[in-house]
Structure formats: structure tokens, C-alpha cells
Amino acid sequence: MAFGGYDEFAGWAPSAEEFEKFAGLRLTHSSLRKLGTKGMGGRWKLGRLQNCLGMSVQRLDCSFLLASEAVVLHQDVRRLVLMVRFRACSQTLEVRTGLLGIYHLEDSTSTSLVSACEQILWGFVEEDADKYEKLRQKVILLNMDAAADEQLAGRLMKMSEGLYPNAKAVTRDRCHAARRILQRPFKAVPEIWQTFSDLVWGSASMPNTIQSSDVLRKVFNQHICATESTVQGARIKSLSLRKQRFDSHQKATGRLCLWMHATVMTAIYAATFRKNDRDGERALQFLRGISEEKMVLLAMLADFSDEATSAIRVMDSEDSDTASHVMELDVFCSRVKHLFIDQNASNSGYTKFVIDQLQKRIAFTVDGQPKALGGPSRVTPHMIARCFQSMKTLVALCTEVIAAEYPTFELLSSLHIFDVSEVARKNRHESADNISSVHTAADRLCKIFDASLEDFLSQYWDIKPIACHHNSSMSCSSFQSWKFALDKISARKSTRLQHPSKDLRWILIHFGALDGATTSGVEQHFSRMTRIIPEERLLLSEENQNLELKFMFDFGNRSRSECIALAQKVWLEWYGAPRDFSQTIRLDTGKKRVMKEGSENLFIAKRRRCADETVQYLTCEQVRTAASVHVPDDCEKVNKELHFQSNKQYKNQIQSYLWGHLTAAEVPEGLVDVAEQFSAAQDKQHIDRVKDASKKQALMAPVPPRFHRANQWIFLEDAEWSQKREFQGCKLTDDLLLPLFYVVSDPSKPPQSVLWAATVRGGCVLDLECMLNIIADRPYNRNKGTAYLYDAAYSIKRQIFVCPRFATSKPEVSQILSLCMQQASSKWKSIESWEDFAEKTARTKSKWQVLALTVPPVVAALGLDNAMSSKDFINFVRKVHCCSRNACGL
Structure with missing residues (x-):
């Protein structure tokens, strides 16, 4: 019957083609609901197909782990969900990774973690005590985060009477x-x-x-x-x-x-x-x-x-x-x-x-x-x-x-002796130190995994050249290179006898399980889990979540034919033969289903029916009037909210009037005048907003002043710059009271005399590159270099007293101030004495109209806001804009 194409599951379980079609569609869709339009059946059947495939993958993995020689577990917790993944290696050096299970924790204590691990392992073996006992003996290492509770849980599970008595170590994740x-x-x-x-x-x-x-x-x-x-x-x-x-x-x-x-x-x-x-x-x-x-x-x-x-x-x-x-x-x-x-x-x-x-x-x-x-x-x-x-x-x-x-004495660090990568081949020479390191690591591995050190080293040095050669030609991992070397010498009896490898194979089995020792795979699968089982589906049972994730994570890496054949057996075991399909239309088609007694939906329906029978319906305005008498008068927050809502309602009414939505009867007295003022205020607000935006745009895209060769003076900090041909025919001066342009090496930190002259009388402080581009009037380079534009401080009416002690300490600055105040365009007037300063300060409406410039000890002694040191004075009167930034085209 088998040769004749007989299907032992025909009529009793979904066909292999149906399972195959479902698997292909499910792996490319985010949820079962979206498969309902693909002709695969209802959500109940789709869920059963998925569960059967998930269980088939789980049983295949369970069989592999029970037959393997070494198992390593990697676990992590996210949002109180524990996920455990495995990596196992068999006698033939075949490696398999996959999901062991997830469990929703009540808390993150070590006791809860140990209990959750037991539940995951118990569920993975389908509550089979013999499989449970056999599998927990095969775990050789636990890898987890460095959190204190997780490490404590690992140590509890590693104890001789713990969950994994043969575990050799509990390691912290190397990637973290x-x-x-x-x-x-x-x-x-x-x-x-x-x-x-x-x-x-x-x-x-x-x-x-x-x-x-x-x-x-x-x-x-x-x-x-x-x-x-x-x-x-x-x-x-x-x-x-x-x-x-x-x-x-x-x-x-x-x-x-x-x-x-x-x-x-x-x-x-x-x-x-x-x-x-x-x-x-x-x-x-x-x-x-x-x-x-x-x-x-x-x-x-x-x-x-x-x-x-x-x-x-x-x-x-x-x-x-x-x-x-x-x-x-x-x-x-x-x-x-x-x-x-x-x-x-x-x-x-x-x-x-x-x-x-x-x-x-x-x-x-x-x-x-x-x-x-x-x-x-x-x-x-x-x-x-x-x-x-x-x-x-x-x-x-x-x-x-x-x-x-990464201590050198750690188990995982000792695996470096198997590194045959290109970097290792180039940098690790067969020196005495390297050989000593290999012997030390080999001794540790043989001691941990019960192998003969002498035999292992003999086999290691014998077979390593084959692994190195394979890695150099195929660019694969170190474990794959060693596996190839062992497979090659074991292919024939003569080479097996010539190159014994028993102890080396035993250590490599454990290397295969320990390879890739990181919880990064757990974290990456947590991210996949959030897409497969979003938050609204977390109410699924633990068993259904595990089966769905097992199918989604591992089905693609297993033999499809084996998984599907086993899934058909699981279907018969769990669900039996499907019921006969009726071609007739149900009598209750289109009718609402009767709500179950005690259900939430029935409670809500009853509550709504009760409300329908007893409520007297009123208009919103009526309810508003009735409710207004219950508003407390002494609650500030309530009154503030009422005031806000009242203003908002009135504004809405004004806006409706302006749009022409109100009838004549709906326009109260005084609304027309308020609406006109409101409209005018909106227009003014719009104009102000446009001006503000233009002002800010001007600040973001500044433009240096235009240069007129005939009537604008230039000050050069370095006299050698005057030899440049661009300055031929320009009016150059050393007098700080004449120029509009002050060319300096660093415009952000100009010389003191230039800073005071530009601050008081205004001007553009710029570097040589910017000045040359302005003179040449190059549009494509106009904003090259840096420049700052200073507004004239003496255009604001003030009375200034320069203290004699200040004049003595800073004669150059004092002279610049004196000469600037004498210019016709200056609105600054000089005060002759401290007595005059005190008198004018007392008479003026604004103390900032009368300023005294003195030395810091006098400022501290007077304690007056309008008596300033040179630093405070220049920061107060200075108004500067950056008009060439030398960056990003600006």
C-alpha cells in the first residue's frame, strides 16, 4: 500500500499538502486571522494545524536532545517572561539550536526563576518523568544575564541536588x-x-x-x-x-x-x-x-x-x-x-x-x-x-x-585553542608562550570533561593542520573546520587507525554545544515574539504560546517532511478524525448567538437594557442646567476650568459669527463689536507672526553689509594684508573711529580696542576670507568666512560716567569712549563726577539711562546695578549678530 501511494492518514487527519500549504502561508503572515481568506478553514482549524506543527517540531527536538551528548541552555527575562533556548551537539558533531520554552513569571526572584525553568523543561518533555530525568542530566552549562537573581538561580540549579546536577558552570553572557x-x-x-x-x-x-x-x-x-x-x-x-x-x-x-x-x-x-x-x-x-x-x-x-x-x-x-x-x-x-x-x-x-x-x-x-x-x-x-x-x-x-x-581561567576562554581563524593563524605563532597557553587550556578542558590530556594533545596537534587548511579555503567557523577535519579522517578505516581522535572528538562535542555562548539569540527571539504574539494576544495559554513560537522559530530549520508526518500523528492523537462536513445551510445562519449565562457580554447587555428602561432622556442643555447647581463655589480648580470652558465657548460663538454661521436670533447684544475686535486682533497676530518669522529667518540666513569702495573705510589687524591685490583702491585706516569693517584674525575674539570701537559705534568684525569675498562680490562665496555685525550702542540715549580709576587702568578704552561720545551721531553724554552720577541716577525714571564705568573693587563697594566693570558694561550695551557663519552654506 505504501508503494501504491496509500496515505495512512487519509480521511482522518489533514493531508500533508494541507499542512505544507498552511506552513508556507503562516510563516509569511503576522497572524492566523489573516489566513482566513486563503481557503485554509476557520480560526479553530488553523490554530489546530499550527499547534500540531509546533508539537511535531518540539518532539523532534526533544528526541535530538535526548540522543545528544551535551546541552547548553541560554536564558533571559524580559517583562517577566522567561525564555530558554538550547544548543546541543551529538556524537557525530551535529549541532542543533532551538526554543526550549517560555514561561510567564510572577516576579523575578531566584525562586521563581528556578520554578519556571522546571516548568519549561517539564513541558518540553510533555510531562514524561523518564525523559525529564535524562534531559536534565545532559545540561553542561547555563548562560544568562549578570543580574543577581538570575545568577543565584543558576547556581541553585547547578547544585548536585539541583535541576541540572551535571552543569559545569554558570556563566555571564559574553555579549553583555x-x-x-x-x-x-x-x-x-x-x-x-x-x-x-x-x-x-x-x-x-x-x-x-x-x-x-x-x-x-x-x-x-x-x-x-x-x-x-x-x-x-x-x-x-x-x-x-x-x-x-x-x-x-x-x-x-x-x-x-x-x-x-x-x-x-x-x-x-x-x-x-x-x-x-x-x-x-x-x-x-x-x-x-x-x-x-x-x-x-x-x-x-x-x-x-x-x-x-x-x-x-x-x-x-x-x-x-x-x-x-x-x-x-x-x-x-x-x-x-x-x-x-x-x-x-x-x-x-x-x-x-x-x-x-x-x-x-x-x-x-x-x-x-x-x-x-x-x-x-x-x-x-x-x-x-x-x-x-x-x-x-x-x-x-x-x-x-x-x-x-573574560578571565583566562574561564571555561569558555579555554576554547581559544580551537581558534583557526585567519586572524589567529596570522597572529598566534607557535611560540613557547602560545604552546604553554594551549597546554594550560587543554589541561583545564580535559579536567572538566574527563579526558586524557596526553592523548588529547597528541590528537590536537595531529589534526589541527587539516582544520587550519579547511578554514583558510572555506572561511567557515572554527568548529566547522574541526568537524570537517574529524569527518575527513573518520571517513575510512585506514585513516581512522592512523589518526586516532577519541579524546579530541569528546572535547569537540562539548565545544559544539558551547559555541556561540551568548543570550543574544534569546534577545533577538524576544523581538520576534513581540511581532508574533503582540500584547493583546498575551492572554493565550502558556501551552499555545509555546507551540506557536516553537513552530514560528524552528520549523524552517527542520526537515519539513518529518515535521509534517509527525504533525499528522499529533492531530490524530489530540483531535481524532474530523467531523463530517455538512453541505446544508444551518437553520440559525444570520441569527445572533445566545449569550452564555454569567458571561461578561451578558452582564454588559443587561446593564444597558436596564438603563434603557429607566432613563428619562433630556437635551444636553437641560442636563447642563440641572448640573450647574451642583458646582461648588469654593473650589479654585473647578472655577478655573469653568472659566476656561466659558471663554472657549464664547470664542467659538464669535468665530461662527465671523464665518456667517449664526442666525440673527443667535447673535447676542454686543457680539458684533467684540467680533470686530476679535477679527482685528487675529489680523494683527498674523502680521506679528509673519514679522517674527521673517526676523528669525534673517537671523538664520544673515547677510554681511554691502561694500562701497569709494566711501567705506577698512581696518586691518595685520598690516601685511594690505599688500593683497583685492585691497588696491580701498580706503584703509588705522583709526578705529572711521571704518565700517574691522578685519581681524579671529572675529569671535577680536582685540580689545576693536571690540570696544565696534560695540560703541557699530561695525562689522570679520576675518580676511570673508572681507575678500565681500570686496570681490562673489555670490557663490558670499558666506565664506566668519563675520559679526555690531549695532551702534551709542545710538541709544544714555549718560555715561567714566571713573578716573578706570581711565587710569584702561587708557585706550577710555580714549575710545571719549572720542565716540564726541561724534555727532552719538546720543551718549558724558558725566563729569560721582556727585553728578548720583544726582542723575536719582532723577531719572530708568536707572539704565545713567551708567558708571569703574573698576571691580568700586563696583563691589557701591553695590549699584548701574555701576559696572568693563566686562559687565560691554556685555550690557553690546548687541551683535552673526552675519556669516562659514557652515552649511550660511
Whole structure:
């Protein structure tokens, strides 16, 4: 009958084709409900098909685990759901990974975790005591998070009378340990943590601010597109920070370094358009705190984080090569030592990129004061040396973390002797130290797994060249290379006798189970679980959730024919033969089903019927009138809310009148006049909003003043600049009271005399590049260079007293003030004595109309707000705008 194509399940269970069709559709759909239109049957049948397939995969895996030699369990908890995954290796070095089960916890204590693990194992073997006892004896290692409760639970399960008495160790997840290389040392170095918190990780940082605002993400992208850079970022729309994983900061840190100018311009936009808002305050804080040294240090942190992230990524997979972990950490330490201990980071990577970017000055104003980031000679060797010193401390701490998280005496670290990767072949020579390390690790492995050390080492050195050759030609994992070598020598009797491998095979069986020792697979499957079983489906029974997840996770990695054949048997075992299908239409088709007694739906229906029978229906206005008498008069919050709602109702009424929606009878007395005033106020508000937007747009896209060669004077800080051909025919002067343009090396920090002259009489303080472009009138280069435009302070009417002690201490500034006050356009008047100052202060309506300029000791002694030192005075009277930023086309 079998040769004739007889199907033993025909008529009794769904056909293999039906199971195959269902499996193909279910794996590509997010829920069973969406399969209802595919001709597969109702939701009850679909659920049964899925459960049968899930149980078939579970039984196949259970058979494999019972026949295997070593089993390793990886577990993690998320939102009080425990998930356990397994990795097992058989005598033939066949490896299988899969889901052991999930369990919903009541709490996260160690007692609950141990109990949950017992329930998962009991459910996996279908409550078979013999299988349960046999399987728990095969577990050789428990891998979990470093949380105290989980580690305690692991230790309780590892005890001789515990759940897994033959477990050799309880390990902390190696991928999480790699993340601690970044997290803990960062917080331990004050300079690094302060810079990192201010610029990247803090809640008020620009990456967080941009990430949380659609508008700022768009602005950030626009500035990136306008940035002239060797790194293209047209598709970059945010700094991509995910604070739930500390190592995610690497991308945000790197992007801030690569698009530093775009980030600064976005902060300027936020400070301008979001003033007095959360984003505006954060942007101002960012602009106040940013400096060349912070950016250089941040760039070094970006280089360091990139190196650490590379090591983390190697371990962040269920298929990672555990034997290569030690070499990867060695490579990481070597690279950070080269970059930061040997001080080579400034020659490449993010650090070099930022240092090069900082050679170009970007200008802006903060709190009414000019500021610039970068510029020639702003990044000094001493500054770079200080940054390297902080990084050296960081590297030292990281090596200590690695020593603590990855001790050489750990079981998993001993697997490095099987590393045959290209990096290991190049860097691990057969030196005395390496041979000694191999012998030590081999001794540990043989001791743990009861093998002969002498025989193992003999077989190890004999077969290793085959594994190395296979790895070099096929680029596979270390375990696969060793498996190939054993399979090759075991293929024939002659080679088996010539190359014995009993002890090596026994250790490799355990290596196969221990390979990929990380809970990253658990975390990744948690993410898949949230898509397969969303929050609204968490009320499914534990058994149904386990079967659905088992099918969705592992069916694709198993033999389909075996799974489907076993699923048909499960169907007969659980559900029996399907009932006869009726072709007639049911008599109750289209009628509502009778609600079950005591059901929630019946209770709700009764409650609604009761309300229908007893309620007297009124209009909303009637209810409003009836309810108004019950409002308390002495409750401030209630009265405030009533007042707000009343105003809102009246505004709605006005707006309806303006739109012509009210009838004549609905227009109360006085509404017409109020509506006219309301309309006028709306128009004025619109005009003011347009003006404000134009003003802010002007601040974001500033324009330096136009240059007229015939009647505008130029002051040059460096006399050699006058030899440039662009200045031929221009009116150059050393008199600070004549020019409109003051050309200096660093416009954000001009000489004191230039600062006072520009502040008092107004003018444009700019660098040489900007001045040359203005003279040449080059539209495509008009905003190259940096420039600040100062409003004339002496255009505001004031009376100024210059203290004799101040004149003695700062004669140049005193002379500039005296000459400026004598100019015809000046509205400043001089006060001759302290007595006159006191008299005028007493008579004036505003004390800020009368100012005294004196030395700090006198200011402290007087205690008057309008008696100021030179620093306070210039900050008070100065009004400056950045009119050429030298960044992102602005």
C-alpha cells in the first residue's frame, strides 16, 4: 500500500499538502486571522494545524536532545517572561539550536526563576518523568544575564541536588560583558563622562533633542545636504541614538563628529525658532558648552567606541565563533593601545576628521555674545595631549574590565585553542608562550570533561593542520573546520587507525554545544515574539504560546517532511478524525448567538437594557442646567476650568459669527463689536507672526553689509594684508573711529580696542576670507568666512560716567569712549563726577539711562546695578549678530 501511494492518514487527519500549504502561508503572515481568506478553514482549524506543527517540531527536538551528548541552555527575562533556548551537539558533531520554552513569571526572584525553568523543561518533555530525568542530566552549562537573581538561580540549579546536577558552570553572557567595556569606564573618567553626557548621552543633548523632533530631524538633514564634506549623508535624518542599549551611542557620537557643522546649525535653528521652549533651551546649552577640546575628545571617544563595537558585534550572535573571542579582545586591546597609548588616533578616523574640520571656523552668537568653534591654531598640541591623557586612563580601565569579564581561567576562554581563524593563524605563532597557553587550556578542558590530556594533545596537534587548511579555503567557523577535519579522517578505516581522535572528538562535542555562548539569540527571539504574539494576544495559554513560537522559530530549520508526518500523528492523537462536513445551510445562519449565562457580554447587555428602561432622556442643555447647581463655589480648580470652558465657548460663538454661521436670533447684544475686535486682533497676530518669522529667518540666513569702495573705510589687524591685490583702491585706516569693517584674525575674539570701537559705534568684525569675498562680490562665496555685525550702542540715549580709576587702568578704552561720545551721531553724554552720577541716577525714571564705568573693587563697594566693570558694561550695551557663519552654506 505504501508503494501504491496509500496515505495512512487519509480521511482522518489533514493531508500533508494541507499542512505544507498552511506552513508556507503562516510563516509569511503576522497572524492566523489573516489566513482566513486563503481557503485554509476557520480560526479553530488553523490554530489546530499550527499547534500540531509546533508539537511535531518540539518532539523532534526533544528526541535530538535526548540522543545528544551535551546541552547548553541560554536564558533571559524580559517583562517577566522567561525564555530558554538550547544548543546541543551529538556524537557525530551535529549541532542543533532551538526554543526550549517560555514561561510567564510572577516576579523575578531566584525562586521563581528556578520554578519556571522546571516548568519549561517539564513541558518540553510533555510531562514524561523518564525523559525529564535524562534531559536534565545532559545540561553542561547555563548562560544568562549578570543580574543577581538570575545568577543565584543558576547556581541553585547547578547544585548536585539541583535541576541540572551535571552543569559545569554558570556563566555571564559574553555579549553583555563586552558592552560593559564601554559603559563602566566611560562613567569612571570625569572628563570623558562630562563631555560625553553634555554632547551625546544627557537628556538635554542635541542627539536626544534632534531625535525627538520631526522638525529638527528635517532641519538636520537639510544642513547635512548643504555641508561640503567628503562624507555624504543625504539620507541621514537623525543622530540615531537608542538609549536602551549603551553601545548604540557609537553611531550618534560618530555622526555628531562627521556632521559637526550641521549639528551646530541645527542647534542655532532651535535656539532661534524654539526660543523659550525645551528644544531652544537645550540648543542654547549645547552652544554654550561646545568647544574645540570637547569635540576632539568626543572624536577620540568615537574612535574608541567604534573599536569596542566591532568586538561586541562579533559576540552578538547565536552563531558567533566562541573560540575567536579571546583573539578579538586581543585585537581590540592592541588597536586601542596603538590609537591612544601610542597617540596615533590623530592621524586617522574620527579624530583626524574632526581636527581637520576644526581648522575651519564656524561663527554664531550665544546670549548676545559672539562665539566661534574652530579656526586656525585653535586646536593646540597641549589640547590634544590632554585628550590623549584622558583616553589613556580609559584604555587602562578597559583592560581591567576585560580581565574581570573574560578571565583566562574561564571555561569558555579555554576554547581559544580551537581558534583557526585567519586572524589567529596570522597572529598566534607557535611560540613557547602560545604552546604553554594551549597546554594550560587543554589541561583545564580535559579536567572538566574527563579526558586524557596526553592523548588529547597528541590528537590536537595531529589534526589541527587539516582544520587550519579547511578554514583558510572555506572561511567557515572554527568548529566547522574541526568537524570537517574529524569527518575527513573518520571517513575510512585506514585513516581512522592512523589518526586516532577519541579524546579530541569528546572535547569537540562539548565545544559544539558551547559555541556561540551568548543570550543574544534569546534577545533577538524576544523581538520576534513581540511581532508574533503582540500584547493583546498575551492572554493565550502558556501551552499555545509555546507551540506557536516553537513552530514560528524552528520549523524552517527542520526537515519539513518529518515535521509534517509527525504533525499528522499529533492531530490524530489530540483531535481524532474530523467531523463530517455538512453541505446544508444551518437553520440559525444570520441569527445572533445566545449569550452564555454569567458571561461578561451578558452582564454588559443587561446593564444597558436596564438603563434603557429607566432613563428619562433630556437635551444636553437641560442636563447642563440641572448640573450647574451642583458646582461648588469654593473650589479654585473647578472655577478655573469653568472659566476656561466659558471663554472657549464664547470664542467659538464669535468665530461662527465671523464665518456667517449664526442666525440673527443667535447673535447676542454686543457680539458684533467684540467680533470686530476679535477679527482685528487675529489680523494683527498674523502680521506679528509673519514679522517674527521673517526676523528669525534673517537671523538664520544673515547677510554681511554691502561694500562701497569709494566711501567705506577698512581696518586691518595685520598690516601685511594690505599688500593683497583685492585691497588696491580701498580706503584703509588705522583709526578705529572711521571704518565700517574691522578685519581681524579671529572675529569671535577680536582685540580689545576693536571690540570696544565696534560695540560703541557699530561695525562689522570679520576675518580676511570673508572681507575678500565681500570686496570681490562673489555670490557663490558670499558666506565664506566668519563675520559679526555690531549695532551702534551709542545710538541709544544714555549718560555715561567714566571713573578716573578706570581711565587710569584702561587708557585706550577710555580714549575710545571719549572720542565716540564726541561724534555727532552719538546720543551718549558724558558725566563729569560721582556727585553728578548720583544726582542723575536719582532723577531719572530708568536707572539704565545713567551708567558708571569703574573698576571691580568700586563696583563691589557701591553695590549699584548701574555701576559696572568693563566686562559687565560691554556685555550690557553690546548687541551683535552673526552675519556669516562659514557652515552649511550660511
